[in-house]
Amino acid sequence: MLPSIILGSIFLIDYNELVGNYLKDVISVKFGTEEELVAFSKGAVGKTFGQLGKSDRLLNLGNKGGLGQFIEESYFGYEINSQARPDFEELGVELKVTPFKRNKNGSLSAKERLVLNIIDYMKEANTEFYSSSFWKKNEKLMLFFYEWIPDVNKEEYPITYTMLHRFSTSDLEVIKKDWETIVSKIRIGKAHEISEGDTNYLGACTKGATKESLRGQPFSNIKAMQRAYSLKQSYMTSLVRQNIYKEKLISFTNANELKSKTLDNILLDKFEPYMGQTDYEIAEKIGVNLNVKSKGFVPELISALLGIKGTKLEKIEEFSKANIQFKTIRLEPNGKPKEHMSFETIKFDELVNEEWENSFIRYRFAETKFLFVIFEYKETVLQNSIRKLYFKGVKLWNMPIETIEKEIKQLWVDLREKLEKSLEIKYIEKGGKLIESNNLPKSGFNGVAHIRPKARDGSDKVLLPDGRRITKQCYWLNNTYIKDILG
DNA sequence: GCATGATCATGC
DNA sequence: GCATGATCATGC
Numbered sequence: 033m034l035p036s037i038i039l040g041s042i043f044l045i046d047y048n049e050l051v052g053n054y055l056k057d058v059i060s061v062k063f064g065t066e067e068e069l070v071a072f073s074k075g076a077v078g079k080t081f082g083q084l085g086k087s088d089r090l091l092n093l094g095n096k097g098g099l100g101q102f103i104e105e106s107y108f109g110y111e112i113n114s115q116a117r118p119d120f121e122e123l124g125v126e127l128k129v130t131p132f133k134r135n136k137n138g139s140l141s142a143k144e145r146l147v148l149n150i151i152d153y154m155k156e157a158n159t160e161f162y163s164s165s166f167w168k169k170n171e172k173l174m175l176f177f178y179e180w181i182p183d184v185n186k187e188e189y190p191i192t193y194t195m196l197h198r199f200s201t202s203d204l205e206v207i208k209k210d211w212e213t214i215v216s217k218i219r220i221g222k223a224h225e226i227s228e229g230d231t232n233y234l235g236a237c238t239k240g241a242t243k244e245s246l247r248g249q250p251f252s253n254i255k256a257m258q259r260a261y262s263l264k265q266s267y268m269t270s271l272v273r274q275n276i277y278k279e280k281l282i283s284f285t286n287a288n289e290l291k292s293k294t295l296d297n298i299l300l301d302k303f304e305p306y307m308g309q310t311d312y313e314i315a316e317k318i319g320v321n322l323n324v325k326s327k328g329f330v331p332e333l334i335s336a337l338l339g340i341k342g343t344k345l346e347k348i349e350e351f352s353k354a355n356i357q358f359k360t361i362r363l364e365p366n367g368k369p370k371e372h373m374s375f376e377t378i379k380f381d382e383l384v385n386e387e388w389e390n391s392f393i394r395y396r397f398a399e400t401k402f403l404f405v406i407f408e409y410k411e412t413v414l415q416n417s418i419r420k421l422y423f424k425g426v427k428l429w430n431m432p433i434e435t436i437e438k439e440i441k442q443l444w445v446d447l448r449e450k451l452e453k454s455l456e457i458k459y460i461e462k463g464g465k466l467i468e469s470n471n472l473p474k475s476g477f478n479g480v481a482h483i484r485p486k487a488r489d490g491s492d493k494v495l496l497p498d499g500r501r502i503t504k505q506c507y508w509l510n511n512t513y514i515k516d517i518l519g
Numbered sequence: 520g521c522a523t524g525a526t527c528a529t530g531c
Numbered sequence: 532g533c534a535t536g537a538t539c540a541t542g543c
Contacts, residue, residue, distance in 0.1 A: 327528075327536065327537085476522080486525090488526070488527085492533095503524085
């Protein structure tokens with residue numbers, strides 16, 4: 033007998049008396065308490081999807097949302113609910129089935145953001161947070177985490193962990209402000225300009241079969257992309273690590289502080305007292321015994337200024353959940369960084385096999401919030417004297433969607449084209465050494481980003497799809513673009 | 520001073 | 532050994 037049939041009979045025995053045989057009604061009163069729901073859900077842990085229902089049903093499901101529907105039907109035995117009501121209506125609990133993955137270094141990450149209900153721009157603009165569709169539907173989430181494993185059929189994915197998720201008081205304050213950010217864009221007739229980078233934990237991601245899934249909005253005639261509320265991938269990764277991996281995260285603020293200030297302002301306020309001081313002065317004040325030139329100095333400075341000295345930045349709860357990543361910027365007296373800003377080494381073999389929509393570099397900029405830690409040199413170099421480096425402040429920044437879709441896409445498209453047919457690599461001998469050069473997009477390409485080498489030395493090369501080898505290259509943001517961002 | 524390529528230093 | 536942040540070197 034299949035497990036689903038066994039489970040089915042259990043609930044008929046338990047609840048038959050109460051509500052008769054009418055399946056749909058049985059379900060709606062099936063769990064009298066959250067504890068019952070939680071206990072029943074735990075029964076799925078350790079089982080694969082294949083073990084929870086008939087596999088032909090699994091195969092017939094589409095990829096998107098398919099596994100969630102499968103659990104609803106096969107494990108809980110009820111019909112799909114696409115209404116504004118939560119799935120377990122009496123308990124006000126919504127069911128969500130969501131994947132995580134194992135990284136090369138052994139850590140775990142959410143595989144994707146958690147997509148929630150679609151935003152009805154017409155209605156949502158007239159509500160406040162506690163009467164919003166978001167809160168009504170997602171206040172309590174029954175989460176089923178399963179492990180996504182590459183090259184394995186979905187029947188074999190195991191359900192690893194189930195939990196009833198309620199937002200902590202701190203998370204709730206951040207999410208309320210995120211919600212306000214999203215809804216205020218609708219209220220000023222800019223639903224079409226909503227972007228995921230605007231918010232910290234709660235996002236508004238596009239949702240629709242095609243890019244042509246447009247909807248009307250109340251305060252503008254411009255049609256806006258259909259969007260759904262979502263919990264960001266970084267937020268979901270934190271949940272995975274805290275609950276499955278039992279990772280401890282450390283917070284630099286609390287719900288009380290978050291009630292009166294935004295996360296961004298709390299951050300800025302923590303750094304404010306140190307503005308104008310030199311790196312050495314700050315190091316002395318906060319008792320950091322690292323050399324200011326050391327690679328670990330800026331992260332050490334950040335955690336110390338946030339009042340959680342010694343905490344690795346990945347372990348800071350707010351950074352982890354909002355995917356905030358720091359970058360140090362050193363400005364010349366003219367306000368421009370001397371150097372461009374480097375990013376990851378390009379994986380050419382992966383790049384030629386990806387689509388723009390799910391490309392590495394698009395995600396990289398769409399889903400990272402940068403904390404720029406800005407220093408500046410105020411004086412020119414003097415003989416026998418080192419230029420003093422002053423702390424100028426911090427800036428939270430994410431790349432605008434328009435820039436991602438225009439300049440970053442241009443770079444990606446050009447890169448692909450070159451890789452497919454026209455990449456030139458030349459070697460010129462100079463002073464007894466071979467200098468390699470190429471025709472990949474240079475710093476004059478479009479004013480935003482370019483490609484340049486970043487390697488250990490001349491022999492640190494990677495294989496290209498066509499079999500040639502090239503010195504490791506990475507993505508760079510132009511220093512002029514950085515200057516404009518800060519401007 | 521900028522554009523472009525090369526490579527050092529550190530930390531895991 | 533490798534990724535990443537940081538910076539140097541050269542030629543125009």
